[in-house]
Amino acid sequence: MTTETEPIDGILRRTVLKASAAAAGALTLSGTTAADEDDEEDDYDDENGDEVEVDEPDGFDVEVIAEHAPFADDVAATFEVTYDDADEPITVDLDDASTVILAEATWEEGAESGWHRHPGMSIVRMMEGEIEHTMEDDCVPRTYSAGDAWIDPGHVHKADSEEGALAHVTFLGIPDGEPATEWVEPVEC
Numbered sequence: 331m332t333t334e335t336e337p338i339d340g341i342l343r344r345t346v347l348k349a350s351a352a353a354a355g356a357l358t359l360s361g362t363t364a365a366d367e368d369d370e371e372d373d374y375d376d377e378n379g380d381e382v383e384v385d386e387p388d389g390f391d392v393e394v395i396a397e398h399a400p401f402a403d404d405v406a407a408t409f410e411v412t413y414d415d416a417d418e419p420i421t422v423d424l425d426d427a428s429t430v431i432l433a434e435a436t437w438e439e440g441a442e443s444g445w446h447r448h449p450g451m452s453i454v455r456m457m458e459g460e461i462e463h464t465m466e467d468d469c470v471p472r473t474y475s476a477g478d479a480w481i482d483p484g485h486v487h488k489a490d491s492e493e494g495a496l497a498h499v500t501f502l503g504i505p506d507g508e509p510a511t512e513w514v515e516p517v518e519c
Contacts, residue, residue: 389441396432424503431501437491450503459495469519
């Protein structure tokens with residue numbers, strides 16, 4: 331299947347709308363798990379086999395509302411995100427966006443998500459509160475508030491909240507059987 335590269339036109343617009351509609355409709359489903367419910371492994375081995383300590387969330391939780399669900403058709407997508415404070419756009423090419431995971435992210439007051447990444451990308455809809463999203467790429471904090479929607483390209487980032495927040499998240503392109511979030515070594519910004 332070929333991927334259209336025109337930003338959010340034709341098939342891409344339908345893909346985004348399908349994913350958004352699926353996210354909105356699935357929030358009533360059950361079958362939940364918590365992202366940081368268990369303190370499984372706090373470290374991992376890097377490419378040299380050396381143990382590296384990963385960042386951990388504090389007051390931040392991601393509840394999966396619906397695990398990997400396949401689209402009925404083949405889906406590929408290209409998203410181009412240009413931030414107001416950046417010169418160059420970030421392009422996210424999902425050759426296989428055939429699965430979707432729906433989740434609800436909650437930040438308590440003073441919450442820190444910890445540095446992490448997603449093996450695909452996500453569409454985030456802020457429902458309550460405000461968060462500060464910082465990516466490793468440029469270390470620029472960007473604020474998103476209730477009513478905002480934004481794209482997380484899957485790069486290493488953190489998302490913290492002083493007053494607490496709630497968001498609905500649609501993850502695309504997460505390989506089946508893999509978690510939607512991977513915590514990584516803390517980044518110095």
